[in-house]
Amino acid sequence: xxxxxxxxxxxxxxxxxxxxxxxxxxxxxxxxxxxxxxxxxxxxxxxxxxxxxxxxxxxxxxxxxxxxxxxxxxxxxxxxxxxxxxxxxxxxxxxxxxxxxxxxxxxxxxxxxxxxxxxxxxxxxxxxxxxxxxxxxxxxxxxxxxxxxxxxxxxxxxxxxxxxxxxxxxxxxxxxxxxxxxxxxxxxxxxxxxxxxxxxxxxxxxxxxxxxxxxxxxxxxxxxxxxxxxxxxxxxxxxxxxxxxxxxxxxxxxxxxxxxxxxxxxxxxxxxxxxxxxxxxxxxxxxxxxxxxxxxxxxxxx
Amino acid sequence: xxxxxxxxxxxxxxxxxxxxxxxxxxxxxxxxxxxxxxxxxxxxxxxxxxxxxxxxxxxxxxxxxxxxxxxxxxxxxxxxxxxxxxxxxxxxxxxxxxxxxxxxxxxxxxxxxxxxxxxxxxxxxxxxxxxxxxxxxxxxxxxxxxxxxxxxxxxxxxxxxxxxxxxxxxxxxxxxxxxxxxxxxxxxxxxxxxxxxxxxxxxxxxxxxxxxxxxxxxxxxxxxxxxxxxxxxxxxxxxxxxxxxxxxxxxxxxxxxxxxxxxxxxxxxxxxxxxxxxxxxxxxxxxxxxxxxxxxxxxxxx
Numbered sequence: 001x002x003x004x005x006x007x008x009x010x011x012x013x014x015x016x017x018x019x020x021x022x023x024x025x026x027x028x029x030x031x032x033x034x035x036x037x038x039x040x041x042x043x044x045x046x047x048x049x050x051x052x053x054x055x056x057x058x059x060x061x062x063x064x065x066x067x068x069x070x071x072x073x074x075x076x077x078x079x080x081x082x083x084x085x086x087x088x089x090x091x092x093x094x095x096x097x098x099x100x101x102x103x104x105x106x107x108x109x110x111x112x113x114x115x116x117x118x119x120x121x122x123x124x125x126x127x128x129x130x131x132x133x134x135x136x137x138x139x140x141x142x143x144x145x146x147x148x149x150x151x152x153x154x155x156x157x158x159x160x161x162x163x164x165x166x167x168x169x170x171x172x173x174x175x176x177x178x179x180x181x182x183x184x185x186x187x188x189x190x191x192x193x194x195x196x197x198x199x200x201x202x203x204x205x206x207x208x209x210x211x212x213x214x215x216x217x218x219x220x221x222x223x224x225x226x227x228x229x230x231x232x233x234x235x236x237x238x239x240x241x242x243x244x245x246x247x248x249x250x251x252x253x254x255x256x257x258x259x260x261x262x263x264x265x266x267x268x269x270x271x272x273x274x275x276x277x278x279x280x281x282x283x284x285x286x287x288x289x290x291x292x293x294x295x296x297x298x299x300x301x302x
Numbered sequence: 303x304x305x306x307x308x309x310x311x312x313x314x315x316x317x318x319x320x321x322x323x324x325x326x327x328x329x330x331x332x333x334x335x336x337x338x339x340x341x342x343x344x345x346x347x348x349x350x351x352x353x354x355x356x357x358x359x360x361x362x363x364x365x366x367x368x369x370x371x372x373x374x375x376x377x378x379x380x381x382x383x384x385x386x387x388x389x390x391x392x393x394x395x396x397x398x399x400x401x402x403x404x405x406x407x408x409x410x411x412x413x414x415x416x417x418x419x420x421x422x423x424x425x426x427x428x429x430x431x432x433x434x435x436x437x438x439x440x441x442x443x444x445x446x447x448x449x450x451x452x453x454x455x456x457x458x459x460x461x462x463x464x465x466x467x468x469x470x471x472x473x474x475x476x477x478x479x480x481x482x483x484x485x486x487x488x489x490x491x492x493x494x495x496x497x498x499x500x501x502x503x504x505x506x507x508x509x510x511x512x513x514x515x516x517x518x519x520x521x522x523x524x525x526x527x528x529x530x531x532x533x534x535x536x537x538x539x540x541x542x543x544x545x546x547x548x549x550x551x552x553x554x555x556x557x558x559x560x561x562x563x564x565x566x567x568x569x570x571x572x573x574x575x576x577x578x579x580x581x582x583x584x585x586x587x588x589x590x591x592x593x594x595x596x597x598x599x600x601x602x603x604x
Binding site: 040086087183184185186193207208209212214216217218219220223224225226227254257258260261288291292293296297298299300301302 | 563
């Protein structure tokens with residue numbers, strides 16, 4: 001089943017202890033779409049400027065991502081640049097130029113309006129809601145990401161949008177900030193009252209925790225020997241997660257658990273190379289092999 | 303099989319957002335021994351002062367912990383006091399009075415000298431080694447804990463003691479500091495060259511990662527709704543881990559994986575109440591029930 005994602009498409013400048021790139025395809029929707037494309041057809045809603053070249057587009061098209069919803073505006077594409085510390089535990093933002101993204105008003109092409117699986121990447125909650133309003137049928141699964149900026153500045157709008165989301169994917173700090181509750185299990189109960197039935201807490205190298213109103217599931221971070229660039233790990237996780245669910249076509253405990261695993265698989269691959277590079281070369285065989293490594297990493301027989 | 307532990311026995315003053323105790327039984331060896339006693343007979347080597355009362359001793363004796371190696375010296379028992387922050391993420395040490403512990407020179411009673419399982423809790427590596435030297439037969443499993451203090455101040459002594467340890471149990475930062483390597487997988491290879499074949503990285507609320515030279519195993523932190531007092535969680539983990547191994551009497555991949563789970567079970571119980579309280583009331587049934595909860599928390603079917 002088709003999976004629609006709305007979010008940023010950007011150029012990124014990235015500096016890590018392993019190297020430097022001045023301008024490479026980035027943005028939450030790019031990472032998400034490339035990761036999800038390994039499991040399900042993906043429809044992208046975003047905006048780029050007139051500097052978005054055919055070879056940038058080709059990276060997405062080669063993974064058969066539907067770009068009917070990728071708007072082209074006069075001006076420059078969203079640009080972000082950041083530098084990671086020696087240990088890659090900290091990231092300093094060097095440049096944020098919103099450019100055409102500042103005027104982004106998502107508009108769904110007719111062909112997207114039957115999307116049953118939707119992911120609202122981290123953008124203004126009002127824009128997230130406007131996408132839901134353009135979808136014809138009630139979607140089966142709506143996933144949502146957000147950040148401290150929206151939790152602080154547009155809390156009422158975010159609350160309104162959350163009413164329509166099934167799965168909230170945020171990190172520990174965002175969970176605590178959104179709910180005003182330090183303990184994550186109690187925080188999850190606050191989230192359930194806001195709308196979602198599932199909270200996925202992304203914890204970077206420590207993996208992810210799913211709190212569903214009926215069960216709990218935890219998946220560790222994959223112990224990698226080389227992390228070249230952490231950019232986009234969370235969006236790749238979300239892409240693997242939602243892509244798996246859309247591909248499975250069923251939302252139950254088993255598919256939710258597996259979605260956590262495949263999300264972690266895609267997140268772990270994403271950081272092995274710079275930018276979206278690893279997501280574009282990944283094979284089905286590699287994905288399944290790593291999923292089985294996750295199984296070995298976590299299984300025990302009492 | 304019997305499990306010998308050497309380490310601190312102390313009185314703790316603890317303040318958390320959930321309450322305050324002025325003086326309660328503490329110390330690494332106390333937590334370790336009480337946790338391990340649920341799986342195996344335990345022999346304790348430590349030192350206390352003349353203020354160590356019959357009811358303190360009774361807490362350990364009731365769990366059938368062998369105290370033939372608990373030396374009594376003139377003076378006061380080691381006293382530590384600390385305060386946890388509102389979120390319990392940070393701990394401030396308020397008082398450290400080594401007292402009789404400053405002159406601790408471990409001396410094994412004759413009846414301990416055949417111990418096949420040994421845990422060297424976090425003390426001076428020279429004292430850790432003196433315990434190994436007093437054991438008659440070559441022990442089957444030697445576990446070792448240490449901290450930044452010894453890594454910085456007695457690196458040569460620590461290296462010498464590590465040659466005789468099979469399992470090193472430390473946290474992320476200690477692993478990085480000991481090996482000079484940020485990446486934990488590469489750090490583990492350094493550790494293997496120092497002696498141990500297994501590195502257990504304790505990560506608090508994020509669980510624990512085992513890097514064995516033949517396999518990897520990760521266990522999450524147990525998502526608790528109430529943490530009353532984090533003191534002793536790592537020592538209780540070590541006690542559950544080593545106790546399980548001693549009780550199983552076999553050291554193989556299956557028992558090592560299960561040891562990680564039972565270590566996590568004991569660590570998760572320890573923090574539910576103040577001091578060692580929860581470890582003394584715990585039942586076999588509760589322990590196995592939580593081990594099965596860990597299984598539900600982590601299992602998936604691809």
